[in-house]
Amino acid sequence: MPTTATAGPVPDSTGAGRTLTPDFLLPDTIALLEERARHVRLETIRLIAIAKVGHYSSTFSCAELFATLYYDAMRLRHGEPRWPDRDRFLMGKGHAAVGLYPLLADWGFFPKELLDGYTRLGNPLGDHPDMTKVPGVDFSSGSIGHALSAGLGMVMGGRMMGRRFDVYVMLGDGEMQEGQVWEAAMAAAHQKAGNLIAIIDRNGYQLDGQVDEVMGIEPLAGKWRAFGWEVHEVDGHDVAALATLFRRLKQDKTREKPACVIAKTLKGKGVGYMEREAGWHLGYLTPEDEAAAIAEIMGQSTTPAATREDAAQGEAR
Amino acid sequence: MTAANTLAGPVNTGSWQYRQLNSRAPGLSYLSDALSALVAEGHPVMAGTADLQYSNGLARFAARHPDRFVQFGISEQNMVSAAAGIATTGVMPFVATFASFLGLLCCEQIRMDVAYSALPVRLIGHHAGIALGFYGTSHHATEDLAIMRSIAGLTVVNPADGPQLAAAIRASADRPEPIYFRIGRGQEPNVYDDLPDFQFGKAIEHETGSDLTIIACGTMVHPSREAVRALRASGLSVGLIDMHTIKPLDRDTVLAAAERSRVILTVEEHNILGGLGGAVAEVMAEAGTKALLIRHGIRDEYSLIAPPTHLYRHYQLDAAGIEMVVRDILA
Numbered sequence: 296m297p298t299t300a301t302a303g304p305v306p307d308s309t310g311a312g313r314t315l316t317p318d319f320l321l322p323d324t325i326a327l328l329e330e331r332a333r334h335v336r337l338e339t340i341r342l343i344a345i346a347k348v349g350h351y352s353s354t355f356s357c358a359e360l361f362a363t364l365y366y367d368a369m370r371l372r373h374g375e376p377r378w379p380d381r382d383r384f385l386m387g388k389g390h391a392a393v394g395l396y397p398l399l400a401d402w403g404f405f406p407k408e409l410l411d412g413y414t415r416l417g418n419p420l421g422d423h424p425d426m427t428k429v430p431g432v433d434f435s436s437g438s439i440g441h442a443l444s445a446g447l448g449m450v451m452g453g454r455m456m457g458r459r460f461d462v463y464v465m466l467g468d469g470e471m472q473e474g475q476v477w478e479a480a481m482a483a484a485h486q487k488a489g490n491l492i493a494i495i496d497r498n499g500y501q502l503d504g505q506v507d508e509v510m511g512i513e514p515l516a517g518k519w520r521a522f523g524w525e526v527h528e529v530d531g532h533d534v535a536a537l538a539t540l541f542r543r544l545k546q547d548k549t550r551e552k553p554a555c556v557i558a559k560t561l562k563g564k565g566v567g568y569m570e571r572e573a574g575w576h577l578g579y580l581t582p583e584d585e586a587a588a589i590a591e592i593m594g595q596s597t598t599p600a601a602t603r604e605d606a607a608q609g610e611a612r
Numbered sequence: 613m614t615a616a617n618t619l620a621g622p623v624n625t626g627s628w629q630y631r632q633l634n635s636r637a638p639g640l641s642y643l644s645d646a647l648s649a650l651v652a653e654g655h656p657v658m659a660g661t662a663d664l665q666y667s668n669g670l671a672r673f674a675a676r677h678p679d680r681f682v683q684f685g686i687s688e689q690n691m692v693s694a695a696a697g698i699a700t701t702g703v704m705p706f707v708a709t710f711a712s713f714l715g716l717l718c719c720e721q722i723r724m725d726v727a728y729s730a731l732p733v734r735l736i737g738h739h740a741g742i743a744l745g746f747y748g749t750s751h752h753a754t755e756d757l758a759i760m761r762s763i764a765g766l767t768v769v770n771p772a773d774g775p776q777l778a779a780a781i782r783a784s785a786d787r788p789e790p791i792y793f794r795i796g797r798g799q800e801p802n803v804y805d806d807l808p809d810f811q812f813g814k815a816i817e818h819e820t821g822s823d824l825t826i827i828a829c830g831t832m833v834h835p836s837r838e839a840v841r842a843l844r845a846s847g848l849s850v851g852l853i854d855m856h857t858i859k860p861l862d863r864d865t866v867l868a869a870a871e872r873s874r875v876i877l878t879v880e881e882h883n884i885l886g887g888l889g890g891a892v893a894e895v896m897a898e899a900g901t902k903a904l905l906i907r908h909g910i911r912d913e914y915s916l917i918a919p920p921t922h923l924y925r926h927y928q929l930d931a932a933g934i935e936m937v938v939r940d941i942l943a
Contacts, residue, residue, distance in 0.1 A: 438724050444690045448697020478690035
């Protein structure tokens with residue numbers, strides 16, 4: 296089994312103390328975020344080994360997004376998953392939750408031991424995140440297309456209660472095919488939901504193949520602009536670029552337009568043969584492949600494409 | 613808080629639509645007024661609709677509380693999911709649209725985002741049943757009770773009139789679970805004079821009888837009561853129960869009536885499959901009652917197109933029709 300990294304989040308006991316300077320990232324910060332992204336990938340491999348099947352590549356594509364949000368951008372309080380003024384995070388692409396759980400455990404929202412029983416009977420951690428079972432999950436998901444609406448609702452509720460927190464909603468690029476996303480996009484611009492930030496993990500793949508071949512979504516930036524959003528395109532694996540962008544968005548308290556971040560990513564990022572093989576949406580690593588993938592993520596070697604058990608085989612366990 | 617006002621859309625209080633709210637659909641004014649009463653008592657409530665603020669009368673609430681009203685436009689699914697998001701922040705949202713759209717178009721959002729997430733969202737399905745008459749099948753809701761009843765964790769109520777709706781809304785303010793309110797078009801005569809005491813899951817027994825007991829819900833309580841009066845006047849021993857809560861169903865009251873009466877007749881503005889009749893059938897069958905059950909309602913068909921009053925007559929869902937059905941059964 297891979298060892299889990301030990302560096303926890305920088306606890307922010309007040310939840311408000313940090314000054315985020317967009318254009319001056321300390322090398323330490325970049326190193327921490329990169330290390331946390333590696334942690335997401337290693338934990339993903341460790342947890343999926345327990346379930347015997349899972350979404351490696353969908354999680355690898357957003358590892359840097361998870362790391363940057365949870366260790367730099369979001370305003371959270373260690374051990375207080377229900378702090379009313381916390382920033383919210385919702386996942387339209389709930390199938391990447393396996394990468395989120397280790398970060399929530401790191402923030403002290405639930406005991407780390409729960410990770411060891413991922414998907415086993417009686418454990419709250421399933422393939423998709425469940426707010427009724429997992430402290431720190433701000434909204435359940437699994438049915439694609441609801442999350443942006445729910446995030447918009449949180450903005451509205453916060454507005455009525457006189458609270459200003461940011462709401463981050465991570466969406467899959469295949470998710471753009473759901474009509475409800477565009478209902479929410481239209482409504483968010485109309486309601487001037489400037490503290491709503493949609494993040495699209497533009498990894499280019501969905502279950503049945505390349506997004507643009509299954510059901511084209513381009514011009515994506517143009518669509519969001521046309522719906523009244525401020526659009527930013529960024530390399531989704533460059534933690535410095537992501538941190539800078541999220542800090543800028545956070546600093547701008549006068550923005551009326553909701554912000555859409557299109558993060559260009561690689562599905563399976565970090566493990567060479569997953570990056571090259573679209574069929575890895577759902578899969579299972581044999582112990583030998585697992586060791587090779589861990590070595591590659593740790594930067595010790597690059598591995599040739601190995602044999603893999605496909606999803607159909609993994610499913611049965 | 614200036615931005616808050618952008619949540620509500622325009623409300624034209626001088627318009628014909630607004631002015632007719634009281635005169636044309638007086639029953640719906642109870643919805644806005646009950647919500648305003650909750651606001652006055654300090655409850656953190658919000659209301660929203662999907663381009664139907666004049667149909668459900670929430671324009672009255674919107675005009676009074678623009679900072680607590682959300683105009684979603686024609687996007688019902690977005691409205692339901694957003695209501696769930698609103699509920700996570702400690703605000704209790706009441707969202708309303710035609711029962712047909714709420715129950716069928718938003719079924720999955722209700723299951724996943726509202727009920728499974730156990731959030732205190734209040735869903736108001738108005739113009740339920742065949743109340744939209746000649747607008748057609750798209751606007752009829754004769755499936756919503758069956759759908760909502762099968763969603764775990766969702767309480768389902770079908771008030772008989774405006775006063776009972778207001779009482780149910782008030783009684784819901786401190787309840788943590790999601791609730792579906794099924795109501796009519798606001799033109800039904802009142803069954804209750806003032807704000808009755810409302811207890812979720814506790815049916816109201818109007819009359820008891822040994823020949824037959826009618827168990828009715830929603831808009832069918834008033835014509836059933838008229839029918840029962842006529843039947844009793846002619847010497848028949850006929851009872852009447854207002855089963856305003858479809859889920860959780862008041863088993864005890866059903867079984868007591870089945871003990872007392874030879875026949876139980878359910879009356880609902882809904883398909884006889886899966887709604888009130890289905891719920892009562894489950895209870896009676898499992899308990900092995902001796903009483904016979906007959907379900908009256910829409911008989912697994914798409915209703916005809918006609919003005920609502922003509923439809924109620926055609927389907928024997930008015931007082932005369934219900935009386936006739938009972939006489940046929942007891943003949």
